[in-house]
Amino acid sequence: MPLKLYNSLTRQKEVFEPLNAPYVGMYVCGPTVSGESHLGHARPFITFDILYRYLMHQGYKVRYVRNITDAGHFEEEGKQAEDKIATKAILEKLEPMELVQKYTHLYHWAMEQFNNLPPSIEPTATGHIVEQIEMIKKIIADGFAYEANGSVYFDVIKYNDVYSKKNQPYGILSGRNLEDQLDTTRELDNQDEKKNKVDFALWKKAPAEHIMRWQSPWGEGFPGWHIECSAMATKYLGKQFDIHGGGMDLQFPHHECEIAQSTVCNHEMPARYWVHNNMITINGRKMGKSYNNVVKLSELFDGSHPILTQAYSPMTVRFFILQSQYRGTLDFSNEALQASEKALKRLMEAYQWLKAQSFTNNTSASDAALDKQLITWVNELGEFMDDDLNTAKVVANLFEIAPLINSLKDKHIAADAISAASWTLAQTQLTIFIENILGLKVENGANQVQLHGVIQLLIEIRKDAKSRKDFATSDKIRNQLISMGIQIKDEKDGEVSYSLA
RNA sequence: GGUCGGGUGGCCGAGUGGCUAGGCAGAGCUCUGCAAAAGCUCCCACAGCGGUUCGAAUCCGCUCUCGACCUCCA
Structure with missing residues (x-):
């Protein structure tokens, strides 16, 4: 039963075949540690944690790289170019790296709460300035970037001209064509420096007030918005790797630019499978900084946000996310979380009871139909995961099984209704799916x-x-x-x- | 304005043209000294209007409507 993933690049579900089995390289865009993580951030990290766990379950040896963006980008295009992290630091009267440290710790803490496995490598942008500069030099040497007034820009038009002929035009991932973008791209700052307004920055000259700055062949400055992921992915996963993940909102421009940069440098499409999770919404609207509607993870865990009537545990939040398929939007509300909390409790109590049993006696099932049904439910768990990680259906089947477990416990069904072999199968498989793959763990409820x-x-x-x-x-x-x-x-x-x- | 994706029962959410996911809430029953928990049963939805089909939530068209991206954003 092969795993199928929806590939944003081809817009269809494809059978996952690694370049070099049993090895799998996966890169996921991590957070910018200039602020506290919110619920919206939790979705990709939980989604790709599930993918990571499932790939390992299938026997792959996965190198999972998830970066930390600790070199700020622009606070707001169209205004003066400013380093986001430096700006916030001044407001909070902190050194930039002090801020980075603080929010990195908070982020790691949250990931741990969610029972997300740590990635294999967690590189930082500031730790890879050299690699980024080297990459930019290469792109300039190949003629796809140019320097202007201490900044370096990627020549999108030229790239598109050359790579359209190789069936890889700019916009291939997000389905845009360059002509539309030339019409619709908003007026940005420093347009006069660029040959075309669709060009994006690889390196920016640092204004005097800019705190984070590095020496480069083009003077003092800082890396552009997209180059860090290309540089670090190439360094740790090679010129081409298997999976690139991230939120849907990164598809354009971030991932599009990554493709352009990496392709020029490495002469290959960087990743074969592009996997994007959808957004968490609140009242139907994307949760995001720009909308001022975020619920921070710490507020979720202690119930301090005004829309919450209580605190919700990290496992409740994880389960809430797993009850939907990752490519759909997920609407968040206090009511929805309450439902998840109760459901998870019921599921985990049944599971824990089952786990503690030892089935030895009855070799045959007195209720053959029920026995068969249980085995079907159990076997479907893997099929559902294979179908583009349909955790919603996995969870649904777990809830088919839970009443059966409780019925055995409360003696509503005969002790020998289902054979010992089938119960034992259910035991081992539920442990694998609930704990190892879905990453749900029993929380210490007692305070x-x-x-x-x-x-x-x-x-x-x-x-x-x-x-x-x-x-x-x-x-x-x-x-x-x-x-x-x-x-x-x-x-x-x-x-x-x-x-x- | 451009490019995309949605609209499923009170709420959240799966759904491969036919066999009506699942959770939570609600109603009833069983169990219980009473509860709680648990089990069983019920609540048969697919934005609207046409069309294709023996048959459509699922395909096609139109209308209404919500959202995402186009700018940092998971």
Whole structure:
């Protein structure tokens, strides 16, 4: 059962075939660490975490590269060119790298909360200035870029002329043609420096007030918007690699420009499969900085955002995202998250119970039809993943199975209705799909307050037992707790305290 | 204005022309000392109008409508 992925480049689902099996190279555009991550950011990172996990599940050895953009770009085109990170830093009276450090930590923290596996390599833009400069030099040498007043621009018209003949015109990924863009591109700053307004910057001359700046053959400046991904992807994954991922909003211009730059440098289309996740919306509108409608992850986790009635755990958010297919928009609301929270709880409780069982006895199923149905549901999990990572359908099947598990637990179906072999299959497969592939984990629901209450209750029961000289019970409580790392201490004054390991 | 993608039951969301995903909410029942949890049952939707077809949520046309990208954006 081969994995099929929707390739934005060809606009169709294609069977995934790596260039050099069993190795797979995957590049995903990471965050700009100039601010706190919001829910919209969570979607690509969870989506590609699922893809990463699933590829590994299929036996591939994946190198997953996800960058960190720590060299700011332009705050706003049309205004004076400014480094976004430097601008914010001045406002917050921080050094740029101090800001980068702060938000990088927050980002890593959030990724961990979501149970996203760390990428194989997480390169930073500032750590690869040299590679970016080298790449720009190459593009100039090949005649597809030109210097103007200390900045370097990519010659889009020339690229399009040359590569249209090789069936790779500028706009191939996003389905645009250059003529339209020449008409519609807005007036931008420094137009006079460019040969054409569709040209994009590879290197920008740094104005005096610009904090982040590097030496280059063209003077002091900083890299353009798109070159970092091309440089780092080439360095770690080679001239051509398997998968390039990111949000749909990066398709144009970011990925389009990457294709142009990398193709000139490496003479190959950089990635074979371009995978784009759709946006998370709120009231039908894309969640994004420009719309001023973002819900930060920290606000989600502590419930502090005004539209939320409560806090939602990272696993609830992850599950919420997995309940839809990644290529569709996903509308966010408090109500939708509440639904996810309840659903996830029910699913995980059933799953945990199943996991703890050992099935040995019944070798044959007394309800053959039900037995067969269970096996079908289990086997479909992989088929659904293969179909462009349809996690929505995977989850739906898990909810077909959950009532069956609960029915066994509550003895609503006969213990031997389903064979031990089938239950065991379900056990192992659910573990693989729920934990390894979907990356859902059991969250420690008990907070410290609740835990304290529980322990106090046990202490009371033990006191009662002791007063009745029911030492078997009192010892049981004490011994069981200590095996969990909770030590009960009988103080001399008759009080009881406890400590956690 | 240009280029694309949508409109599915109260809400979120899958859907390969025929066999009416799933979750949450709501109603009823079973279980329970009462709850909770769990199970069972019900709630048969596909923007509108035409067309193709034996048969359309799914294909075609038109209309209405929402959104994305074209500018940093996941």
